[in-house]
Amino acid sequence: MTDFQGLKALVTGGASGIGRATAELLAARGAEVAVLDLDPSGVDKPLRAYAADVTDDTAVRDAVAAAAADLGGLDVLVNNAGIGAQGTVEDNDDAQWHTVLDVNVLGIVRTTRAALPHLRLSTAAAIVNTCSIAATAGLPQRALYSASKGAVLSLTLAMAADHVREGVRVNCVNPGTADTPWIARLLDAAPDPAAERAALEARQPTGRLVSADEVAGAIAYLASPLSGATTGTALAVDGGMQGLRLRPV
Numbered sequence: 697m698t699d700f701q702g703l704k705a706l707v708t709g710g711a712s713g714i715g716r717a718t719a720e721l722l723a724a725r726g727a728e729v730a731v732l733d734l735d736p737s738g739v740d741k742p743l744r745a746y747a748a749d750v751t752d753d754t755a756v757r758d759a760v761a762a763a764a765a766d767l768g769g770l771d772v773l774v775n776n777a778g779i780g781a782q783g784t785v786e787d788n789d790d791a792q793w794h795t796v797l798d799v800n801v802l803g804i805v806r807t808t809r810a811a812l813p814h815l816r817l818s819t820a821a822a823i824v825n826t827c828s829i830a831a832t833a834g835l836p837q838r839a840l841y842s843a844s845k846g847a848v849l850s851l852t853l854a855m856a857a858d859h860v861r862e863g864v865r866v867n868c869v870n871p872g873t874a875d876t877p878w879i880a881r882l883l884d885a886a887p888d889p890a891a892e893r894a895a896l897e898a899r900q901p902t903g904r905l906v907s908a909d910e911v912a913g914a915i916a917y918l919a920s921p922l923s924g925a926t927t928g929t930a931l932a933v934d935g936g937m938q939g940l941r942l943r944p945v
């Protein structure tokens with residue numbers, strides 16, 4: 697793993713789960729890291745914390761500007777903040793669609809728009825979006841969430857094309873089910889959490905959930921100069937689900 701000495705990174709949704717693991721990994725490798733989150737109160741030094749909702753364009757602009765000023769620039773943007781939704785198209789009303797797309801898709805648009813002027817000044821500019829296997833897997837009971845992540849995948853490719861000649865690489869990671877507070881909340885709400893967890897583990901070829909640190913490792917690779925010739929790709933971190941062409945039941 698390359699070191700991030702001298703690089704400045706901003707991680708959205710960096711107070712929990714995959715975002716937190718990513719922020720801590722980048723900092724451990726020498727980056728100066730800022731976290732943008734709805735609730736960054738639990739974020740400890742050396743990470744810098746900025747409270748903002750990615751659905752609030754003014755708050756995002758202010759937080760990105762403050763982070764770039766405090767860090768002295770921006771080389772890496774990790775667009776990771778996201779929320780879930782369960783059900784078929786009959787289960788989610790328009791308001792739920794607007795809410796999830798606002799966070800998962802427009803959230804990326806807003807932070808990227810605010811960060812690009814800073815990233816263009818970097819000689820090691822990279823954007824990594826946290827997408828999901830849901831973008832392409834055809835998961836049952838995940839219509840809205842899958843559509844939002846399908847949009848993240850398309851957006852990643854479009855952004856990669858738009859900014860490649862400006863020296864800004866754009867890639868995404870597609871995690872399978874990752875062991876984060878989000879999944880812990882889902883399991884806690886299930887009638888039989890242990891059985892639900894076993895079912896989630898069984899659908900991944902490795903027979904276990906992905907760890908937040910494993911997703912963070914993939915994000916760090918795509919954020920680092922080690923992947924300097926890679927842009928417009930989606931890296932699966934899914935225990936083999938996508939690569940082995942296994943469909944969940």
Ligand code: NAD
Nearest residue numbers: 709711712713714734749750777778828871873874876878
């Ligand atoms: P998490 O709930 O543990 O962490 C998400 C973080 O995002 C939280 O700190 C939360 O406060 C922040 N956040 C949520 N909405 C926000 C908003 N509007 N503005 C600013 N911050 C906001 O979740 P996680 O499991 O670490 O998921 C992180 C990302 O990974 C999401 O984009 C999710 O879709 C994706 N993902 C997760 C899994 C999984 O199984 N955990 C699988 C595939 C993809």
